[in-house]
Amino acid sequence: MSREKLVEIARHVIDHGKAGTMEQADDIYRLPASSYYDEALFEKELQGIFHRVPLLLAASGELAGDDAFKTMEVAGKSVLLTRGRDGQLRAFMNACTHRGVTLVGAECGNRNRFTCRYHGWTFANDGRLLAIAANDDYGDLDRSAYGLKQLPVRESAGLIWVVLNADSTIDFDAFLAGYDQMLAAFGFDQWDYVSTRTFAGPNWKIAYDGYLEYYHIPVLHNATFGPDSTKRGLYYGWGPHQHIKAPALQDGYAGTEVLGYLQDIADKPESEWDLETMTYGVWTVFPCTSIASFAGGGRGVMMSQILPGATVGESVTNQVYLMEKAPVGDDLVEANRQFDWFQEVVMTEDYAMGYSIQQSLPGSGIDHLPLGRNELGNQRFHQWCAKVVAAQSDEDLNALFRAAAQGVGIPNASAG
Numbered sequence: 001m002s003r004e005k006l007v008e009i010a011r012h013v014i015d016h017g018k019a020g021t022m023e024q025a026d027d028i029y030r031l032p033a034s035s036y037y038d039e040a041l042f043e044k045e046l047q048g049i050f051h052r053v054p055l056l057l058a059a060s061g062e063l064a065g066d067d068a069f070k071t072m073e074v075a076g077k078s079v080l081l082t083r084g085r086d087g088q089l090r091a092f093m094n095a096c097t098h099r100g101v102t103l104v105g106a107e108c109g110n111r112n113r114f115t116c117r118y119h120g121w122t123f124a125n126d127g128r129l130l131a132i133a134a135n136d137d138y139g140d141l142d143r144s145a146y147g148l149k150q151l152p153v154r155e156s157a158g159l160i161w162v163v164l165n166a167d168s169t170i171d172f173d174a175f176l177a178g179y180d181q182m183l184a185a186f187g188f189d190q191w192d193y194v195s196t197r198t199f200a201g202p203n204w205k206i207a208y209d210g211y212l213e214y215y216h217i218p219v220l221h222n223a224t225f226g227p228d229s230t231k232r233g234l235y236y237g238w239g240p241h242q243h244i245k246a247p248a249l250q251d252g253y254a255g256t257e258v259l260g261y262l263q264d265i266a267d268k269p270e271s272e273w274d275l276e277t278m279t280y281g282v283w284t285v286f287p288c289t290s291i292a293s294f295a296g297g298g299r300g301v302m303m304s305q306i307l308p309g310a311t312v313g314e315s316v317t318n319q320v321y322l323m324e325k326a327p328v329g330d331d332l333v334e335a336n337r338q339f340d341w342f343q344e345v346v347m348t349e350d351y352a353m354g355y356s357i358q359q360s361l362p363g364s365g366i367d368h369l370p371l372g373r374n375e376l377g378n379q380r381f382h383q384w385c386a387k388v389v390a391a392q393s394d395e396d397l398n399a400l401f402r403a404a405a406q407g408v409g410i411p412n413a414s415a416g
């Protein structure tokens, strides 16, 4: 039951907050500087990470209503998600099996069949090839062998993970390491999808590093989050996934939900600790997603997907907004103001730093980047990227994730 673990974590956070202490990594970690700009490594990351491990691509609420679908461009591949009237979620390569044309051009909608715009083949939303245009002229073909390429998918905790490899033998349970059961505490399966904002950023790891530490918050975000916001994060790990909380207790603070301040429950008995407050903070999902709470216009989260772009120096960020209840009236105005603010902060503060890194680092003569003992989340993230890229096969990946899942101890803020 995730409540017990959330209480355990909250107790750990509050104890540190009251004592004015934190946890540190064992040592400073030296990241090769080239890992931010090496083109060959970027290609290996596409193949070794993005085309092999389950990716959190959508929230269940994005595929609402009968015959909902959604398409996405992810790491050079086009993906089609569908939900049939049977409620079953499916994922496919968004490619017609006749010549490979992108089958569905729309980003989302509700449709139970898709007709290819090249020669008119028609597919059902369960992937079956329903009809070959001018079939008599075309000739005999076993239609059952030419359905859409189906991808492994897992819908859990109101979230949807997809593997971009039809032949994958990845073990979802080993990869998730129980983290989806923690995320289930939000109840996303009952939440409403509100909107998505998409914008460009620097290298995906440069961009993602900013979601993994609070060290920069009072400095870079001094005009937005404020100079008194915490610079300390506590990290709780499940396999490669990490939850971040602030071991600080500050009343009425602007970053309360986003950064995971727990002052509202600090002096209450544990029996009164509510799930909403205990889920505050940042929930990162390997390799490239961050889920952070906010309260403007109602209870909500911003799910940020930082997807690799066409080159090593480009990424695409989708900020997906989910709310416990779709806001209306003044709440909607307030929610939109919050979304504007998040997008502004990320683009003009975080990603501006990222572009500056890309400009300066390659020719600087700096050969490594020292990640501090207070940057445990970044240390672990880069170590996980290296381990996953180095794995030879899905079997190796499964062994890696199983071994990490066995080692999960919560809280395990100091475990490497």
Ligand code: FES
Residues within 6 Å of the ligand: 096, 097, 098, 099, 100, 101, 116, 117, 118, 119, 120, 121
């Ligand atoms: S490519 Fe789709 S019908 Fe020919």
Ligand SMILES: [Fe+2]
Residues within 6 Å of the ligand: 210, 211, 216, 217, 221, 350
């Ligand atoms: Fe930031």
